[in-house]
Amino acid sequence: EAGVVQSPRYKIIEKKQPVAFWCNPISGHNTLYWYRQNLGQGPELLIRYENEEAVDDSQLPKDRFSAERLKGVDSTLKIQPAELGDSAVYLCASWGLGTGELFFGEGSRLTVL
Amino acid sequence: GESVGLHLPTLSVQEGDNSIINCAYSNSASDYFIWYKQESGKGPQFIIDIRSNMDKRQGQRVTVLLNKTVKHLSLQIAATQPGDSAVYFCAEKISVDDMRFGAGTRLTVKP
Numbered sequence: 001e002a003g004v005v006q007s008p009r010y011k012i013i014e015k016k017q018p019v020a021f022w023c024n025p026i027s028g029h030n031t032l033y034w035y036r037q038n039l040g041q042g043p044e045l046l047i048r049y050e051n052e053e054a055v056d057d058s059q060l061p062k063d064r065f066s067a068e069r070l071k072g073v074d075s076t077l078k079i080q081p082a083e084l085g086d087s088a089v090y091l092c093a094s095w096g097l098g099t100g101e102l103f104f105g106e107g108s109r110l111t112v113l
Numbered sequence: 114g115e116s117v118g119l120h121l122p123t124l125s126v127q128e129g130d131n132s133i134i135n136c137a138y139s140n141s142a143s144d145y146f147i148w149y150k151q152e153s154g155k156g157p158q159f160i161i162d163i164r165s166n167m168d169k170r171q172g173q174r175v176t177v178l179l180n181k182t183v184k185h186l187s188l189q190i191a192a193t194q195p196g197d198s199a200v201y202f203c204a205e206k207i208s209v210d211d212m213r214f215g216a217g218t219r220l221t222v223k224p
Contacts, residue, residue, distance in 0.1 A: 004156070035214075040121050042202050042214030043157065056211065091156055102147070102204075102212055104156030 004105035018080035025094030136203035
């Protein structure tokens with residue numbers, strides 16, 4: 001079974017440019033998370049979805065970040081415009097009902113110049 | 114989690130020795146905890162979990178200890194191997210489906 005798939009793995013952009021990250025969770029997993037991981041730190045939650053509904057987006061900087069999970073499967077995280085401080089790894093994770101385990105993708109590493 | 118910037122706590126052990134990685138959690142109401150291992154360039158991977166009604170849980174070469182009195186978790190790795198070199202995070206379940214991560218500890222295994 002495929003794990004959580006993210007793309008792109010790496011992205012380098014100039015500040016003020018837009019960027020988007022895509023995540024395909026494990027099949028059947030209803031809960032999807034986007035985390036941001038700064039260098040040397042643990043992942044920090046940005047947004048959590050239950051199916052297509054964003055149930056916790058309190059940590060998402062809504063002035064420049066947006067996310068969607070149409071049809072409750074794949075999800076996209078967008079930053080527009082990107083700032084230097086947005087350089088980080090953006091991790092997607094999914095949690096299947098009853099599994100008790102959070103599965104992470106390999107992350108999308110963003111560098112803003 | 115508490116920010117430690119670029120200066121992750123580090124632990125260096127000799128191959129074959131036992132490792133103990135510690136973590137303090139924040140919420141006394143948290144009822145579920147997980148240890149994750151993150152290798153360079155990869156996402157965190159589940160190692161072992163423990164519920165708050167337990168003090169100890171053992172897996173293959175790993176043991177997690179939970180001290181609710183002082184809100185402390187530890188991960189013990191027996192006979193540490195070079196492949197165990199990674200950053201280790203503890204995570205606590207704040208609410209339904211909401212996991213919050215600590216800052217992590219970098220484990221280096223010397224051959």
